[in-house]
Amino acid sequence: MMSTTPYLEYRDITAGYNGTEVVSQVSFAVCKGQRWGVLGRNGAGKSTTLAAAVGLSQLQAGEILLNGRDIGSTPIFQRSRSGLGFVPQGRDIFPSLSVEENILVAAKNGNASEALDMAYTMFPRLKERRNNGGTQLSGGEQQMLSIARAIVTKPQVLLLDEPLEGLAPKVRQELMASITDMIDELGLACVLVEQYVDVILDFSQHVLVLESGRPVYTGPTEDLRRDHQDIIENAIGLRKL
Incomplete structure (x- = not known):
């Protein structure tokens, strides 16, 4: 209920x-x-x-x-x-960092493995792009990453x-x-x-x-x-x- x-x-x-x-x-x-x-x-x-x-x-x-x-x-x-998880306008990511690095920066309590598993389960495309920098992602992928960064804070x-x-x-x-x-x-x-x-x-x-x-x-x-x-x-x- x-x-x-x-x-x-x-x-x-x-x-x-x-x-x-x-x-x-x-x-x-x-x-x-x-x-x-x-x-x-x-x-x-x-x-x-x-x-x-x-x-x-x-x-x-x-x-x-x-x-x-x-x-x-x-x-x-x-x-x-x-x-509170917040995804602002403008795709709040670090463009100079890779997908994986962006996720780990946001991870709560330093639990890297759990954060990555959570992000990649939600957005499998991010796993495929995990070594790509923020500027190498499409607009949709950047938004996925921004949302994933918010979600891994639980x-x-x-x-x-x-x-x-x-x-x-x-x-x-x-x-x-x-x-x-x-x-x-x-x-x-x-x-x-x-x-x-x-x-x-x-x-x-x-x-x-x-x-x-x-x-x-x-x-x-x-x-x-x-x-x-x-x-x-x-x-x-x-x-x-």
Whole structure:
């Protein structure tokens, strides 16, 4: 039975940068095995919402809880060690290091063999490229490596910020299938920000929709599809799904 205890919980948060408010009044809770998506037009505050959890945007009001503990003032590195895995925009890898070296840098507690086995089981293509440098990988392979680096830290919650950016349609489809299988197999909670609305709606069980930094819908994906075509049109920009 799926746990109802939130791994990650936002409680009426306001967040931004250098004192400027970007998002406000955001509340949602992510439990084990749940897949959340964050939708909105460009500039709506989607990435800022994720960044607040890992300490990369400024939490100005409200609380963010990880396993019931307020992490609002916790240093960034400790949030990762406490169970948050974050894959930012831009494929966060070391281009001068090999695939294997990138994975080992991220490995938790220095368990090299376990980390490599985990990464290569999730993404067999990385094993084939294990001696290649970051700049020798395709865009899809770089994103696989970025996700693998987050997963070997053994998170409870995986935050993905536009992992499909710049990828060809076939590669997007393959990568999302791998991500979904991985999350289900490991029993992870996940929050996905993505510009491809259909990807979010197909992947997510629950959705947060932001408009100009404020939530206009928080709830089940199917309810959004069925009952809120006005939100879909106004906040997301689609006339139908």
